[in-house]
Amino acid sequence: xxxxxxxxxxxxxxxxxxxxxxxxxxxxxxxxxxxxxxxxxxxxxxxxxxxxxxxxxxxxxxxxxxxxxxxxxxxxxxxxxxxxxxxxxxxxxxxxxxxxxxxxxxxxxxxxxxxxxxxxxxxxxxxxxxxxxxxxxxxxxxxxxxxxxxxxxxxxxxxxxxxxxxxxxxxxxxxxxxxxxxxxxxxxxxxxxxxxxxxxxxxxxxxxxxxxxxxxxxxxxxxxxxxxxxxxxxxxxxxxxxxxxxxxxxxxxxxxxxxxxxxxxxxxxxxxxxxxxxxxxxxxxxxxxxxxxxxxxxxxxxxxxxxxxxxxxxxxxxxxxxxxxxxxxxxxxxxxxxxxxxxxxxxxxxxxxxxxxxxxxxxxxxxxxxxxxxxxxxxxxxxxxxxxxxxxxxxxxxxxxxxxxxxxxxxxxxxxxxxxxxxxxxxxxxxxxxxxxxxxxxxxxxxxxxxxxxxxxxxxxxxxxxxxxxxxxxxxxxxxxxxxx
Amino acid sequence: xxxxxxxxxxxxxxxxxxxxxxxxxxxxxxxxxxxxxxxxxxxxxxxxxxxxxxxxxxxxxxxxxxxxxxxxxxxxxxxxxxxxxxxxxxxxxxxxxxxxxxxxxxxxxxxxxxxxxxxxxxxxxxxxxxxxxxxxxxxxxxxxxxxxxxxxxxxxxxxxxxxxxxxxxxxxxxxxxxxxxxxxxxxxxxxxxxxxxxxxxxxxxxxxxxxxxxxxxxxxxxxxxxxxxxxxxxxxxxxxxxxxxxxxxxxxxxxxxxxxxxxxxxxxxxxxxxxxxxxxxxxxxxxxxxxxxxxxxxxxxxxxxxxxxxxxxxxxxxxxxxxxxxxxxxxxxxxxxxxxxxxxxxxxxxxxxxxxxxxxxxxxxxxxxxxxxxxxxxxxxxxxxxxxxxxxxxxxxxxxxxxxxxxxxxxxxxxxxxxxxxxxxxxxxxxxxxxxxxxxxxxxxxxxxxxxxxxxxxxxxxxxxxxxxxxxxxxxxxxxxxxxx
Numbered sequence: 001x002x003x004x005x006x007x008x009x010x011x012x013x014x015x016x017x018x019x020x021x022x023x024x025x026x027x028x029x030x031x032x033x034x035x036x037x038x039x040x041x042x043x044x045x046x047x048x049x050x051x052x053x054x055x056x057x058x059x060x061x062x063x064x065x066x067x068x069x070x071x072x073x074x075x076x077x078x079x080x081x082x083x084x085x086x087x088x089x090x091x092x093x094x095x096x097x098x099x100x101x102x103x104x105x106x107x108x109x110x111x112x113x114x115x116x117x118x119x120x121x122x123x124x125x126x127x128x129x130x131x132x133x134x135x136x137x138x139x140x141x142x143x144x145x146x147x148x149x150x151x152x153x154x155x156x157x158x159x160x161x162x163x164x165x166x167x168x169x170x171x172x173x174x175x176x177x178x179x180x181x182x183x184x185x186x187x188x189x190x191x192x193x194x195x196x197x198x199x200x201x202x203x204x205x206x207x208x209x210x211x212x213x214x215x216x217x218x219x220x221x222x223x224x225x226x227x228x229x230x231x232x233x234x235x236x237x238x239x240x241x242x243x244x245x246x247x248x249x250x251x252x253x254x255x256x257x258x259x260x261x262x263x264x265x266x267x268x269x270x271x272x273x274x275x276x277x278x279x280x281x282x283x284x285x286x287x288x289x290x291x292x293x294x295x296x297x298x299x300x301x302x303x304x305x306x307x308x309x310x311x312x313x314x315x316x317x318x319x320x321x322x323x324x325x326x327x328x329x330x331x332x333x334x335x336x337x338x339x340x341x342x343x344x345x346x347x348x349x350x351x352x353x354x355x356x357x358x359x360x361x362x363x364x365x366x367x368x369x370x371x372x373x374x375x376x377x378x379x380x381x382x383x384x385x386x387x388x389x390x391x392x393x394x395x396x397x398x399x400x401x402x403x404x405x406x407x408x409x410x411x412x413x414x415x416x417x418x419x420x421x422x423x424x425x426x427x428x429x430x431x432x433x434x435x436x437x438x439x440x441x442x443x444x445x446x447x448x449x450x451x452x453x454x455x456x457x458x459x460x461x462x463x464x465x466x467x468x469x470x471x472x473x474x475x476x477x478x479x480x481x482x483x484x485x
Numbered sequence: 486x487x488x489x490x491x492x493x494x495x496x497x498x499x500x501x502x503x504x505x506x507x508x509x510x511x512x513x514x515x516x517x518x519x520x521x522x523x524x525x526x527x528x529x530x531x532x533x534x535x536x537x538x539x540x541x542x543x544x545x546x547x548x549x550x551x552x553x554x555x556x557x558x559x560x561x562x563x564x565x566x567x568x569x570x571x572x573x574x575x576x577x578x579x580x581x582x583x584x585x586x587x588x589x590x591x592x593x594x595x596x597x598x599x600x601x602x603x604x605x606x607x608x609x610x611x612x613x614x615x616x617x618x619x620x621x622x623x624x625x626x627x628x629x630x631x632x633x634x635x636x637x638x639x640x641x642x643x644x645x646x647x648x649x650x651x652x653x654x655x656x657x658x659x660x661x662x663x664x665x666x667x668x669x670x671x672x673x674x675x676x677x678x679x680x681x682x683x684x685x686x687x688x689x690x691x692x693x694x695x696x697x698x699x700x701x702x703x704x705x706x707x708x709x710x711x712x713x714x715x716x717x718x719x720x721x722x723x724x725x726x727x728x729x730x731x732x733x734x735x736x737x738x739x740x741x742x743x744x745x746x747x748x749x750x751x752x753x754x755x756x757x758x759x760x761x762x763x764x765x766x767x768x769x770x771x772x773x774x775x776x777x778x779x780x781x782x783x784x785x786x787x788x789x790x791x792x793x794x795x796x797x798x799x800x801x802x803x804x805x806x807x808x809x810x811x812x813x814x815x816x817x818x819x820x821x822x823x824x825x826x827x828x829x830x831x832x833x834x835x836x837x838x839x840x841x842x843x844x845x846x847x848x849x850x851x852x853x854x855x856x857x858x859x860x861x862x863x864x865x866x867x868x869x870x871x872x873x874x875x876x877x878x879x880x881x882x883x884x885x886x887x888x889x890x891x892x893x894x895x896x897x898x899x900x901x902x903x904x905x906x907x908x909x910x911x912x913x914x915x916x917x918x919x920x921x922x923x924x925x926x927x928x929x930x931x932x933x934x935x936x937x938x939x940x941x942x943x944x945x946x947x948x949x950x951x952x953x954x955x956x957x958x959x960x961x962x963x964x965x966x967x968x969x970x
Contacts, residue, residue: 030607030610030611032607032610033555033556033603033606033607034560034563034606035556035558035560035594038556038558039556040553040554040555040556040607041553041554041555042553043551043552043553043622046551046552046553046554047551047552050552066528066531066532067528067531067532067535068525068526068527068528068531069525069526069531069534069645070518070525070526071518071520071523071524071525071643072557072596072627072629072643073520073523073578073643075519075520078519090584090585091584092583092584093558093580093582093583093594094580094581094582094583094587095578095579095580095581095596096579096580096581096582097578097579097581097593098577098578098579098631099575099576099577099631100575100576102579108582109520109578111557111580118518121518121519122515122517122518122525125515125517126515131817137528142557144557146583146584158556158557158558160554332616
């Protein structure tokens, strides 16, 4: 299944084509399955996504969430219970028939586009008393959406995520949960996946259907466009009233619960990760989520046996020390071919073991992120590799953070905003009056610049002339504008 | 969400009702989701099933399988490519519409009932040369089948499994894979889940649709009925010919691959586990798959602080030593209530810490499997608990094996067969002529006794009178008859 050929375009010159080639040539996903927008996920991407998924699961469990598995189908009537949320029924696939004679089902079943309505139907049965609260759950699953434009790991008709659904006795606790979800995003997406973000409170017109407030982590792709990554929603009592989720409180009064939901789509996070860290040789993986952290390539020649013996010893040693290691023993490929292969796959470190290394009691270590090659003495190997992996992890974070910061701009007037969005992309900090009408004009006149919202948890003061960047009337708040995926 | 009430029927008196109560009261699955045959899986069952799933995944990966994620939908045309396998289209749910106006899709999409046709479509693109073989893959996923009768964790319209799909250059390798799958079943289902089984080669009329041979692990439920657990199928070249999966061999000839598939349905294995190990107090979990191996219940009274301090120390100590431990600190429930609660959940060991235990520098340990209580000195705690967990694991295996053995019978004539199936159940070893007609008569006349097949890997000699148990003509082979789920 190995591709002989590397990436043939430069990331900086044709990002879109570069991205498609990485997905194909690093064998992440095969788009040739005969259903539009549905991908076949190959082992390498599955192994990475499982790592990211497991990190999120672990963090969520640490914070008191318990796993559940809900049906993949949702009756039409559930979807329609919450008025605003009902809009989702426009975006779904419908199961309508079953069995030998294509019998019509009594009620149409949606392939879940998200599970609020499925879960809250059960929450109303499970929650009776304050003792049942908080109820914190999550499920790792697929969801399906009838999207018109699709792109591997960015937008799909089938994608993978975790959805967290929590219910609380009080509004305060629910609002605290939003902060906890942000912390989870920081711990996994930033620290482990090395993807920086800003957390925005979305404007009213761009909320999740049925939420009181939507808070979303936006990152920036190499082409300067924003990408929405995990979002968390304060649902208030909108769903609890629609689904009758009530409890008897300590004061013996019956109350509606307060709810939040959180959606870390590790499928899309992986897409951002490919885009942000990859280079002209292929994927670049942060060591914390790499299925293989160190690949060993023996360079065979005269001293085959000694080289293989040493390569195997190194493999054993690293395994014993808890590193994810792979010895590439394939005889049908040359060392050079293997270097390219594992660079394409993004493995953080490569160890080369040749006859000279056997003699010198060393190995040569190559870093995927910088390309640097270092000779490391055998006795220092484990320590050096651990240090190098840490360095790569923090280097990738630093590099991504730097790029992110360089893409934060500011504009007082509309022409500047338009110019920045056209020439540089990224986020542009502007004053806004708060009217949707102005947001619509901005979007139309910048060819796609949308208001991503106000910074979460920070009351930013209106700056400069203090006027809305579009209508020039009194501004109410500082928001960030970006073109986006 | 805690249930106040324990199981109200005896397993030995009304197994079916007992099973339903355990599923409900141990909070394993909620059947009140409004779509027939679709379950809501609650945290406790999800945590157990994840453990079983992960054990299978680990074992499969150790044996060279790589994970893939295929679409949940399969175009109608794929399903129909292999003639026999096409029968599956009778049992599926169909996605036929999508979007706002319930637009008809160009082609109907089946919710996958199993993924042969999805995967082999891609195998034909991935496999080119002998270098690409063997190709060993697996995916953990849900499948959907339009079943008429459903029962939690036994038969459902949606269930969870792993499906392994392998392709080889030679028939011999494919046949070896069947043995490897049996070894995987032994290692996980028997050694970890403590579920004994016999591995049968199914008769021609009971094969998987499209297979050359089906090999299945059958266990016995407490009511004496057989239950089919993981099966592995030798597909020969049936699918490779239908899907054009060819490779250029070392001899430069183009050949069709040889295939196998393996389906450990951990959802159903969990059902068997509930049934086989549970008792009148609820679930009984083998320590190897228990999400919590040891629960600590503090008995508060006069010396609250000292007791809680000790309970926490014990918790920390056990965690440090790699045990899955939970300290039940809830103040709103009595120790007695907690004992019942965790017994219902099947936690293997309970530690009681009271004021006397603080004084005596000990704790009281209660075994879930035998009910035995033992005082253990603090300094011996870790060692004792590890030993006890091992003892429980092997005791559950031994008990289940014993029950299984007691349910293996033999019959030379039909009346004996009928009597055993009616009065005792289990497997009855009989001679058979090999004709489907006789199998049909046996099934009709015993009210459901089916021929499960010949023992895998053993050539059993025809015994006694050497005549078919039904037609009394010359018998060809020894087979096992059982009523089944």
